[in-house]
Amino acid sequence: MMVTLTIDGKTIQVPEGTTVLEAAEQLGITIPTLCYHKDLSPYGGCRLCVVEVKGARTPLASCTLTVSEGMEVKTQSPGLEASRRMVLELLLSNYHDAGYAANDGRFNELEHWASAHGLDVKYLQAKAPRFEINSDPSPAIWVDLNKCILCTRCIRACAEVQGRFVWGLAERGFDSHIVAGSGEPLLEARCESCGACVAYCPTGALDNKPSVGKGKAEKVVTTTCTYCGVGCQFDLNVKDGKILRVTSNPNAPVNGMRLCVKGRYGYQFVHHPQRLTRPLVRQYLLEGKPRPAGADRGPWVEVDWDTALNLTAQKLDDARLQFGADSVGILASAKCTNEENYLMNKLARQVIGTNNIDHCARLCHSSTVAGLALAYGSGAMSNTMKDVAEQSQALFVIGSNTTEQHPVFGTMLRQAVLRRGVKLIVADPRRIDLCEFATLHLQQRPGTDIALLNGLMYIILEKGWADEAFIAERTENFDAFRENLKDYPPEKVAEITGVPVEQLYAAAEIMGTHKPMAVIWAMGITQHIVGVQNVLSLANLQMLLGNMGIPGGGVNPLRGQNNVQGACDMGGLPDVYPGYQKVTLDEARQRFEQAWGASLSPNLGMTVTEMIPAACEGKIKAMLIMGENPVMSDPDSNHVRHCLERLDFMALIEIFPSETSVYADVLLPAVTFAEKDGTFTNTERRIQRVRQAIDPIGEARPDWIILSGLAKRILQRGNRKIDASAPFAGWEYTSPAQIMDEVAAVTPIYAGVDYERLDRGESLQWPVRGKDHPGTPILHVGQFTRGRGKFHPTVHVPPADQPDGQFPMILTTGRVLYHWHGGEMTRRAETLMAIYDRPLVEISPEDAEALGVNGNRRLRLTSRRGSIEAEAWVTDRVPPGLLHANFHFPESPTNELTIAALDPISKIPDFKVTAVRVELVKEPEKV
Incomplete structure (x- = not known):
């Protein structure tokens, strides 16, 4: 229903429920505000936004006043001016700016409105501070309550954006002040250091501690985050060629003002002194000698780019000529741009002549791609994060620690529960943070997901909750699927999974009676020897319930790295060209x-989990690796290192010396996301711009320039026949935009993508079929990519690495909030390391007591493949018999323990179930 009102003599119609402040904004009328922010619930506490309403005896706060038919409003008058001046003077009387951040260029809304009303801030502000400046030990957030005006925007941001509820108000009257928790330091109050409170603070009472006093930025560049697959955008604030700080960009299509701790504070690695800045070559290569035997390949020597690229081209081409093109292995990178991954794919196939190209998607979501392609014809996330968060009626999160691995999307899920009352089911062997918001937590035993899902679908059919019309109209092979479910009655499933029968029925009822339901998963589902079957089970579930092709539903695998979706799209896989051809x-x-x-080549290439073992067998002789660190990320690290030692040659394109660089012969220094242009494609298939903010550091080069130079040198050797008249035969690229134009020409799902569209703010999710095509936010609308969706019977298979008397416990692995993947970047971000500086192993109180864990918290974990040591974190996040470790720290390389058993279809390793024994390590006595 529309309402007509008049504001400052201008008539406007707005929907019922609109506030006067919002109506005024639509007319271009600015009303001063301090406690108000469009993202937060209205508070009406500062009284700066008061307006006069005909018939009202006193001015009213426009941010909380809703419109009514025939309302007449004045936003300006002598009385309102006097009222606002009085409010500002009162606020300034308790406000004290010590000047520590005077040159930071932060927009201080209080000082802005005071100046706009002719007030002298320096004269009117409090003459001395009432509170300690920098009063909290958090390494991320600066707290100066002397600048706080009690607007409560920080409190509302923490509750309504982050869903963390850290900030509150303490005391009354003149002594009122914001407080973390019940008066403890921020980190003890469970602060996640996301910086949302900083982003929404109007005065600088809360600020980004790493950048306080660093000065005002000379330029601000909008780009896309280099961490997880959510695809947050933000602004890099730059001065003197260095990043000063990261600030939220309210126009970011995925995240708006939201950021996680890594996005806001994890940029410091860019300027770390360990950055590779000049090409390095092993001395033996320069001397023309044979490679030294064993792991030690001899000293590094700094060289110019021509020398490094010429040597690399020679070695790769010699291996191709002597042993065949398939003796060369290529690893692309989910950290690099679409354009760079496209060139790596082109280099492997056109220049070397092999399909031996892969990347870390093999280790995270290859089973998703394979499973969804079998069921639906497309292996990607079907919906958008926004429609899942805003339109679902139920959420089923399985195998995804969303608030830590994909934090911004995790906050969106929290808010779906808090604001809309969405029913959330979490299925996870651990009691992850998201369980606090769940209607139901199904704590299945690791490796029993198929039994769990089949048991839930058995009940859904039994109770008549299946969408029979959808099944009949849009699917096939249902009868075989239904017959298979007869083997999974609730009692049997409860015995296999450890989930009580009553919980199975409760979960099935939520799923069957709340539509649409979105299914969300990550590596807890995929990293198993039955990863593809796990994914097929989830595909079955969503077809059974008719949750496909609709907003708020769908299958939503969360891609782990910033551009793992794009690296797959660009042909960084051994079986497909760009666009999954x-x-x-x-x-x-x-x-x-x-x-x-x-x-x-018409032959399927090797996966990374096949290439590295093939090096031990002498089948892979040389490797070119871009931004991957298999020593940290691949299973059974001891075997990985042994295989890499056997290579005749390895060239590594990297930004830091890594654990894998020990086995390299040439190190080519690349640039970070802040030093180049390009695009990333996020988990929901959204193609977004990466923009250069600073010049390359030292002699480092963007990967696309390195690859172009390398390809040209190999081709100039004349050993590979190329038809130069072909439209895209050459390698004379001048910009990433030109590479994207080539991608669009050969990749139908990217056909309509170009930089002009992206730079003018178009939000494009593939497939984008042409220049006038708007993109495809939701897949499988009306019909599946393959036509009819196909049900697949799935069967529970026990994990490969079973516990026994010698290895009685189960270890599962994953990430933590403050670090990412192998940790090469986050371990070089000072703020992140100040919060989480060592590897921790989660162990239950019961198991800790049995081991005698007390003051001595050092543990040794041993599997059938190796041992590591790490500190114990005694927590009820894990049940007895289960341990959890992250793989971010080389001093405690968790993947020394994991098994290289593979899914037979996707070739993904089983990282999630490792049999181990645990022992206390006697720590040295302190002198």
């Missing part, structure tokens, strides 16, 4: 042969 199909292969002017 299969290398084994003559039509696809001929299309790329015509585009690139070269004959291409």
